[in-house]
Amino acid sequence: MQTTTSTPRRGANRLILLLAVLLGLAAAVLVVLFLRSLEARRPAPVPMVSVVVAREDIPAGQKITPALVELRQVPENTLVQGAATSIDQVVDQTLRYPVAKGEQISTARLVTTGRVQAISFQIPPGKRAFTIPVNVTESPAALIAPGDFVDVIAVMRFKDLNLQPPQNRPANVSDDELLAAVTVLQNVQVLSVQQAYVENGVPYDPSVRGNPPKNTSVNFITLALTPEQAQALALVRQQAKELTLALRPFGDLEPKPLGPFAWPLRLDDPALASKP
Numbered sequence: 001m002q003t004t005t006s007t008p009r010r011g012a013n014r015l016i017l018l019l020a021v022l023l024g025l026a027a028a029v030l031v032v033l034f035l036r037s038l039e040a041r042r043p044a045p046v047p048m049v050s051v052v053v054a055r056e057d058i059p060a061g062q063k064i065t066p067a068l069v070e071l072r073q074v075p076e077n078t079l080v081q082g083a084a085t086s087i088d089q090v091v092d093q094t095l096r097y098p099v100a101k102g103e104q105i106s107t108a109r110l111v112t113t114g115r116v117q118a119i120s121f122q123i124p125p126g127k128r129a130f131t132i133p134v135n136v137t138e139s140p141a142a143l144i145a146p147g148d149f150v151d152v153i154a155v156m157r158f159k160d161l162n163l164q165p166p167q168n169r170p171a172n173v174s175d176d177e178l179l180a181a182v183t184v185l186q187n188v189q190v191l192s193v194q195q196a197y198v199e200n201g202v203p204y205d206p207s208v209r210g211n212p213p214k215n216t217s218v219n220f221i222t223l224a225l226t227p228e229q230a231q232a233l234a235l236v237r238q239q240a241k242e243l244t245l246a247l248r249p250f251g252d253l254e255p256k257p258l259g260p261f262a263w264p265l266r267l268d269d270p271a272l273a274s275k276p
Contacts, residue, residue, distance in 0.1 A: 046075040052084040054099045064090045069105065082106040094121070119197050119222070124204035127224040129191050130233060132243060134221050139244040141218040146192050146210030147203040149248045150223070152185040152233065154240040161260055180262035184236050185229055186255040187248065192222040206253065221245065 050071045058068055069090055083104045084090050093110040111121065123129050132152070134141040144150065158165060158178040165178055189204055191197055198210040204224055225233065237243055 046077055048073045049076045049079060050085055051079060052087060052090055052105045054101055054103050054105060056101050058095055058099045060095050060098045063092065063094050064105075066091055074104070080104045080106050082108045119192055122191060122197055122203050124189075124224055126226065127204070128227055128230045129222050130225045130230045131220050131222045132233070132237065134218060134245060136216060136218050138242070140247045141193070141221060141245065142216040143212055144190055144193055144221065144245070144247055145212045146190055146197045147205075147208050148190045149187050149206075149253060150190060151183050151246040151248065152188065152223070153181055153244050153246055154184050154236050155179055155181050155242040156236070156240050158262070160239045163260065163262060166262075179241060180260040182260040183258045184233060185225070186258075187253050188229070189224045190221055191224050194218055194220065197222075206251070
């Protein structure tokens with residue numbers, strides 16, 4: 001009896017064991033398939049590249065120095081079009097548009113001043129281009145070259161300069177006829193004569209000069225002035241009877257203390273004596 005009942009039981013146990021093995025194999029296969037599907041869904045690693053970014057906010061018009069930029073590793077798919085990948089690409093270049101801290105610097109935002117045919121890139125930092133009308137018969141305008149240094153002289157009425165009329169004024173001379181010459185500005189640089197200026201250069205460098213215009217018909221000259229000088233000269237230009245320029249010799253950059261030279265003119269004035 002015992003032998004008869006144990007045989008079916010052993011067969012049942014084997015069947016259960018076989019089913020367990022099959023289920024285990026199926027589970028293992030499912031796990032492998034699941035892991036492979038996860039692996040297939042995982043995005044491929046993005047290559048990293050070096051790019052030039054701003055260390056701080058940089059305004060438009062700023063000339064880039066090595067201290068303003070740095071190299072940073074970024075994912076290749078975040079690289080902006082034309083992004084600079086070398087510090088040498090941006091140093092000594094000028095920004096056309098502002099760049100925020102950490103922003104990539106694109107070559108499209110840069111201006112190579114030597115290649116730009118615009119006088120705005122030749123104006124010294126902190127200066128303004130100020131244009132004045134000139135008369136070639138009353139000034140050396142036709143002989144002035146871009147880069148030269150000049151003094152600006154105005155002929156104005158006594159009352160506009162708060163000068164007291166001289167005691168020996170003739171009775172037939174009115175207040176409007178009492179004039180004085182005053183040197184308004186000294187040692188200011190010429191940026192352009194007519195529309196001629198120093199291209200591909202820096203005319204505010206004292207050693208740089210352009211060529212005088214071939215056309216002697218000069219009607220206006222543009223000077224490099226501070227904002228305060230520009231304001232003062234704008235007012236003087238409105239009040240002056242005449243505005244003219246005196247060309248300074250090359251290398252003479254020292255200002256000279258000068259007061260108004262007023263009517264009546266004394267030809268024996270020591271200041272009028274020629275000096276070697």
